[in-house]
Amino acid sequence: xxxxxxxxxxxKTGGALVVTxxxxxxxxxxxxxxxxxxxxxxxxxxxxxxxxxRGRVTVYSGKVDLGTGLETALTQIAAEELSVPLDRVTVxxxxxxxxxxxxxxxxxxxxxNGGMQIRQAAATARxxxxxxxxxxxxxxxxxxxxxxxxxxxxxxxxxxxYAELVGGRDLHLKLDxxxxxxxxxxxxxxxxPVARLxxxxxxxxxxxxxxxxxxxxxxxxxxxxxxxxxxxxxTWSDAKARKIPGYLGAVRKENFLAVLGRSEWAAIKxxxxxxxxxxxxxxxxxxxxxxxxxxxxEVVSVEDVQKVGNSAAAMQTAGARTVSASYDxxxxxxxxxxxxxxxxxxxxxxxxxxSASQQTHLLRTQLSNMLGMQPADVRCIYLEGAGCYGxxxxxxxxxxxxxxxxxxxxxxxxxxxxxxxxxxxxxxPPTLIDVRAAVDAAGNEVRAWESxxxxxxxxxxxxxxxxxxxxxxxxxxxxxxGNISQSLGIPYTVPNIRAxxxxxxETPFRPSWIRAPGRMQNTFANESFVDELAVxxxxxxxxxxxxxxxxxxxxxxxxxxxxxxxxxxxxxxxRQAGAVLKGRGLAYVKYELYRTYVGAVADVEVDxxxxxxxxxxxxxxxxxxxIINPDGLRNQIEGxxxxxxxxxxxxxxxxxxxxxxxxxxxxxxxLKFPDVPDVAIDLIDRPNEKPWGAGEPTAAVVxxxxxxxxxxxxxVRLRSVPMTSEKVLAALxxxxxx
Amino acid sequence: xxxxxxxxxxxKPASISTDDPQTPLLYALRDGLGMRGPRFxxxxxxxxxxxxxxxxxxxxxxxxxVSAVAGRKVVTLEGLGTPTNPHxxxxxxxxxxxxxxxxxxxxxxxxxxxxxxxxxxxxxxQIRTALAENLCRCGTHVRILxxxxxxxxxxx
Numbered sequence: 001x002x003x004x005x006x007x008x009x010x011x012k013t014g015g016a017l018v019v020t021x022x023x024x025x026x027x028x029x030x031x032x033x034x035x036x037x038x039x040x041x042x043x044x045x046x047x048x049x050x051x052x053x054r055g056r057v058t059v060y061s062g063k064v065d066l067g068t069g070l071e072t073a074l075t076q077i078a079a080e081e082l083s084v085p086l087d088r089v090t091v092x093x094x095x096x097x098x099x100x101x102x103x104x105x106x107x108x109x110x111x112x113n114g115g116m117q118i119r120q121a122a123a124t125a126r127x128x129x130x131x132x133x134x135x136x137x138x139x140x141x142x143x144x145x146x147x148x149x150x151x152x153x154x155x156x157x158x159x160x161x162y163a164e165l166v167g168g169r170d171l172h173l174k175l176d177x178x179x180x181x182x183x184x185x186x187x188x189x190x191x192x193p194v195a196r197l198x199x200x201x202x203x204x205x206x207x208x209x210x211x212x213x214x215x216x217x218x219x220x221x222x223x224x225x226x227x228x229x230x231x232x233x234x235t236w237s238d239a240k241a242r243k244i245p246g247y248l249g250a251v252r253k254e255n256f257l258a259v260l261g262r263s264e265w266a267a268i269k270x271x272x273x274x275x276x277x278x279x280x281x282x283x284x285x286x287x288x289x290x291x292x293x294x295x296x297x298e299v300v301s302v303e304d305v306q307k308v309g310n311s312a313a314a315m316q317t318a319g320a321r322t323v324s325a326s327y328d329x330x331x332x333x334x335x336x337x338x339x340x341x342x343x344x345x346x347x348x349x350x351x352x353x354x355s356a357s358q359q360t361h362l363l364r365t366q367l368s369n370m371l372g373m374q375p376a377d378v379r380c381i382y383l384e385g386a387g388c389y390g391x392x393x394x395x396x397x398x399x400x401x402x403x404x405x406x407x408x409x410x411x412x413x414x415x416x417x418x419x420x421x422x423x424x425x426x427x428x429p430p431t432l433i434d435v436r437a438a439v440d441a442a443g444n445e446v447r448a449w450e451s452x453x454x455x456x457x458x459x460x461x462x463x464x465x466x467x468x469x470x471x472x473x474x475x476x477x478x479x480x481x482g483n484i485s486q487s488l489g490i491p492y493t494v495p496n497i498r499a500x501x502x503x504x505x506e507t508p509f510r511p512s513w514i515r516a517p518g519r520m521q522n523t524f525a526n527e528s529f530v531d532e533l534a535v536x537x538x539x540x541x542x543x544x545x546x547x548x549x550x551x552x553x554x555x556x557x558x559x560x561x562x563x564x565x566x567x568x569x570x571x572x573x574x575r576q577a578g579a580v581l582k583g584r585g586l587a588y589v590k591y592e593l594y595r596t597y598v599g600a601v602a603d604v605e606v607d608x609x610x611x612x613x614x615x616x617x618x619x620x621x622x623x624x625x626x627i628i629n630p631d632g633l634r635n636q637i638e639g640x641x642x643x644x645x646x647x648x649x650x651x652x653x654x655x656x657x658x659x660x661x662x663x664x665x666x667x668x669x670x671l672k673f674p675d676v677p678d679v680a681i682d683l684i685d686r687p688n689e690k691p692w693g694a695g696e697p698t699a700a701v702v703x704x705x706x707x708x709x710x711x712x713x714x715x716v717r718l719r720s721v722p723m724t725s726e727k728v729l730a731a732l733x734x735x736x737x738x
Numbered sequence: 739x740x741x742x743x744x745x746x747x748x749x750k751p752a753s754i755s756t757d758d759p760q761t762p763l764l765y766a767l768r769d770g771l772g773m774r775g776p777r778f779x780x781x782x783x784x785x786x787x788x789x790x791x792x793x794x795x796x797x798x799x800x801x802x803x804v805s806a807v808a809g810r811k812v813v814t815l816e817g818l819g820t821p822t823n824p825h826x827x828x829x830x831x832x833x834x835x836x837x838x839x840x841x842x843x844x845x846x847x848x849x850x851x852x853x854x855x856x857x858x859x860x861x862x863x864q865i866r867t868a869l870a871e872n873l874c875r876c877g878t879h880v881r882i883l884x885x886x887x888x889x890x891x892x893x894x
Contacts, residue, residue: 067839067876195835202840203831203847204824205775205816212774245757265758265765337779337787337875338841387839387876418780631835635881639838642877665784665873673866676879 040100045128045173047100048121049078055149055163057082057089062102063114064094065198066358067387068695069632070110072196076628077115080189081122081182083146084162094360094382101361104462106390106513107483108596108693111628115691117175124179125171133160184626184687191687193631198384210356210385210394211341211415218343218411219248220264221404222271224257225424226471228281228658229509233257235277241270250274251407256471258404264415282657284508291328294432298505300457306489306593309496314448319441323536324434327525329703329721331653332428333662334514335670338386339416340393340425344401346409351378353405355398356385362463363395367402370469370476389643390482391464391512393425399468419663426464426512427653429456429481433488433525437533446533446548448496453488453522456481456511457503464512481511484518487700490526491590492548509653509660516699519591520644524721527587527704531711540569541586541708553623554590557597557684561586561621564682565601570712581606585708587701596697597623597684600641602677602705606713611729613710615645615677620698622681625689637698638679644702646671652722745807747771748817759805764788766804767814775815775844779873786845786872790814796852815844818851827851830889831882838876845872850886859894862887 040060041047050058059078065071075089082089092098094105102114126146133151134141143154152159184190201207226233233255241247241259246266250259259274261267285293315322343354351373357363360380368375380398388394393416401414416424432454438447459478469476485501516523534544542562549555561567567586583606588599601619606612618641627633650669654662662668703721711717716731744753747767754770762781767773767790776799779787783798790799791813819825824832827847837843846869853860853868860868865886874882 067837067841069838195832196837198840199832199835199837200821202837202843203815203828204819204821205773205814205844206821207840208774209777209841211778212768263765264769265761269758335875336841337785337839337873338777339779384839386841389875415778418782418784635835635838635878638880639877642879643875644877646877664782665780670873670875672871672873673869673879673883674863676866676883679880 038098040096040098042100042102042117043175045121045125045171045175048118049125049171051162051166051168053163053167055084055088055161057084059089059091059118060099061091061093061114061118062099062361063105063110064358064382065384066105067384068110068636069196069629071198072194073111073628073632074115074118075197076189076192076194077119078122080187081119082126082149082162084149086189086194088149094357096360096364096378096380104362105358108591108695108697110693110695111691112595112693115628119181120177120179121175123181124173124176127176127179128171128173129162129165132165187687190628191685192629194629196632208383209338210354210383211338213343213354213383214413215343215345215411218413219260219262220267221258221260221400221412221414222267222417223400223414223420224259224271224274224276225420226255227278230283231255231278231281231658233276234279237275238270238273240273240275244269244273251404253403253472256403256468258400260404260408260412268417284655284657286657287655290430291432293508294430294454294504297454300503300505303485303501303503304498305485305501306497306499308494311448311450311496311498314496315438315450317438317447320438320447321441321443322436322438323533324436325529325532325719327433327435327528327719329431329521329524330651331430331509332514332647332651333422333653333668334389334392334425335668336386336388336392336421339418339421340397341385341413341415342394342398342401343411343413344398344405345411346405349377351402351406353378353380353398353402354383355380356383356388356394357398358388358391359395363398366395366463366466366477367399370399370466370474371402371406372475390514390517391426393421395464396425396467399466403468403472422663422668423660424467426479427509428514428517429507429509429511431455431484431518431521433522435525435529437529439533439536443537446494449490449494450498451488451525452500452502453485454502454504455484455518456507457505458483465510479510479512481507482513482517484521486522486592487519487589488522489593491551491554491588491593492530492545493550494548508655515643516696519589519696519700520703523587523589523700524703524707527589527701528707528719531585531704531708532717542567543569545588551590554588554597557599557621557623558588560682560684561599561601561619564621564680565619567601579608581608581713583709583711583713585705585710585712587704587708589697589700591693591697591700595692596694598697598701600698600701600705602702602709604706604709604713606710606728608732611725611727611732613649613706613723613725613728614675615649615706617678617680618702618705619680620682621684622694622698623684623686624692624694624697625686626691627683627685628691630683630685633683633694634681636694637681640696640698641679641702642671642676644699645677645706648703648706648721648723650722650724743804743808745809746811748813754804756804760803763790763799763802763804763807763812767799773814773816777841777844779841784873785842786849787842789845789848789872791848791852794852794855796849815847818847825851826892827854827886827889830885830892834881834885834888836878836881836885838878842872842874846874846882850889854890854893859890
């Protein structure tokens with residue numbers, strides 16, 4: 001049985017759980033670890049597409065579905081461009097032997113970039129087939145039409161199907177960036193709320209997640225983590241573990257220590273039975289002084305990410321009034337509901353790793369580097385896991401499994417425990433942002449805006465250190481925190497602007513990107529401060545933004561948001577009386593200053609006694625250009641709102657001087673059903689524009705919308721995420737009562 | 739020293755032989771009996787991803803020893819309904835597209851199924867309360883609420 005097809009089959013049908021290595025070689029699917037004849041070149045149509053003898057289309061996507069509906073959206077894009085029915089298209093994702101490297105599945109780029117490469121590949125193939133038919137049969141290309149994968153002449157005669165024309169042969173075509181695209185007015189699949197292909201299996205227990213994947217002869221491993229982040233392993237003994245039935249042994253490489261068992265439960269019990277002593281490492285900053293630590297960290301470089309006019313001179317103008325504020329945003333964990341998991345098999349010098357990684361191609365590079373192997377001898381295959389929302393522990397679990405598979409020669413499954421995921425996945429770094437502005441003497445307009453963000457520097461490679469490589473002392477990358485200076489600049493027509501990233505030499509925890517990395521923190525500061533300025537100038541916050549916008553799409557979006565939310569102009573509110581204070585807040589972003597527009601209004605209630613904030617409702621207006629699947633888009637927007645409400649109100653990593661101490665859901669609480677807001681959405685569809693990303697931009701506006709609503713309700717400004725009951729109560733007590 | 743524990747799984751007799759009666763039911767189901775509905779989320783009874791029905795009550799299979807289910811009825815997501823004959827909740831979750839990554843969805847459906855068995859037409863507040871200890875990280879909550887309401891209507 002062919003590997004990728006068998007994988008597909010049990011993904012779809014829930015058939016055999018076990019994939020064996022008895023695979024017959026075919027062109028499309030190599031035996032495990034073998035090199036393949038299929039090209040994965042990004043400039044070859046055969047890299048992205050295959051059409052078999054039955055006319056079935058296979059799409060090879062380097063971008064992967066992380067629970068976002070991407071598989072369905074890519075199916076729609078390819079089916080539309082090729083004019084074939086949806087059920088004739090299958091998408092293979094993130095297999096380094098089969099799919100082109102389209103970059104990490106991050107940054108809300110999967111449709112915007114990855115999907116558009118696939119659309120262009122499909123258009124290239126279609127145009128080439130039309131040309132071929134036209135010239136072979138002496139008919140005008142323009143007279144040909146395509147329906148259900150059959151090219152039909154204007155005469156109405158029987159046509160030529162893709163199955164006959166291609167029939168499993170390679171297309172041998174270069175990607176044509178200028179190949180004519182289908183006119184959106186002719187779309188019948190793109191733009192439709194097609195039901196997601198994965199949901200029936202997911203709701204009936206038939207879906208195969210990474211965590212369900214098994215290989216014949218597979219053993220189970222658990223990694224024993226150091227007492228402190230960089231503590232050294234002094235002594236260890238598995239004397240007690242050896243009494244556990246099914247215990248197979250331990251692997252130790254420097255500070256990497258893991259136990260193996262025949263069953264999962266044996267491995268878990270063994271991991272708890274091993275005695276260890278570790279060196280005393282207390283290198284983390286004191287949590288109570290985190291922001292002093294961040295502010296005082298060594299600056300590697302200073303970068304202006306937006307510069308307009310001369311802000312320094314404008315700040316000095318006689319009579320100008322300066323307003324300033326500092327915002328901080330706590331360290332967050334990804335918090336995947338399913339802890340990371342991977343399976344690896346090392347055989348005859350070749351390594352195969354199954355992982356829920358959002359970056360299988362990069363993972364292959366990192367694993368080959370860590371293990372001193374050639375990338376060609378490593379194959380990484382994507383299987384969907386629990387949502388990761390960025391670079392969580394999936395790649396680290398893969399590295400654990402790869403190291404153990406190479407050391408033991410057995411197929412090894414590593415399943416992280418909850419404390420591994422909460423304690424050891426890389427973290428969204430602590431972020432501190434100072435903003436100041438100069439208002440003219442009359443108090444009518446903003447003359448200058450300056451901001452600086454204190455954020456960990458970006459190494460050259462967009463990779464995050466593999467934990468196993470760090471613990472085992474093997475070759476490794478530094479940790480890349482994400483493109484976290486994005487959206488620090490502002491989308492407004494202030495005449496003098498300077499937005500600066502202060503790139504820091506260090507950050508307490510291994511950093512990585514979590515949904516809307518940097519854009520969320522920066523937009524929180526920017527849009528909170530805009531609200532503060534509107535208050536200062538006594539202008540309605542919506543009116544204030546409209547006055548400072550010259551972008552017609554942005555203006556239209558805010559007007560539609562005003563309608564959706566029935567916005568009424570407001571002035572700074574006096575402190576209300578009563579036990580429950582109600583308020584609304586608004587925030588806006590033009591993501592990374594060039595793409596997706598989002599505006600949001602939050603309605604909140606603040607309990608004056610407890611300080612608890614409840615977000616009752618969110619209104620979101622959203623313009624990401626051409627919409628591929630409106631229901632999938634709504635699902636993403638709703639998810640962004642709810643997840644970011646959780647991050648804004650509740651989430652904060654706890655740690656002592658040695659390690660993370662919030663290692664479960666009790667110590668790192670997230671939003672629960674009773675506190676989930678309703679979400680109302682207005683989608684602005686622009687079929688003739690490019691499709692932009694939607695996986696993150698809504699998240700960026702949520703914290704400021706909530707902060708602004710709290711200020712609206714209470715007159716008190718929260719400049720620190722999370723806005724916990726304790727912080728709100730303290731702020732209420734500190735504020736002068738009216 | 740191996741012992742055999744017998745119980746009813748999804749309406750059929752099942753048994754598992756184990757050397758440790760304290761093995762959590764979750765591992766017995768997933769690793770021993772090939773179930774994939776219940777999922778490992780925390781191993782602490784905090785998130786609900788592993789939820790199954792034990793004699794019609796929703797329980798966390800990650801903290802129940804397999805020995806505790808001897809002679810009792812266990813139902814998992816795959817036993818609640820099938821792709822060809824789905825439970826109303828499974829139908830409603832499809833109709834509302836109430837899934838993102840779907841890792842928590844087993845727990846959402848199993849918890850809601852127990853609620854709907856006990857409470858015929860729950861209010862939104864009752865649904866929110868019943869699902870309060872089931873965690874979802876994707877933020878699919880608003881759709882899950884709609885799906886449970888839809889299923890309640892279908893079953894009314």
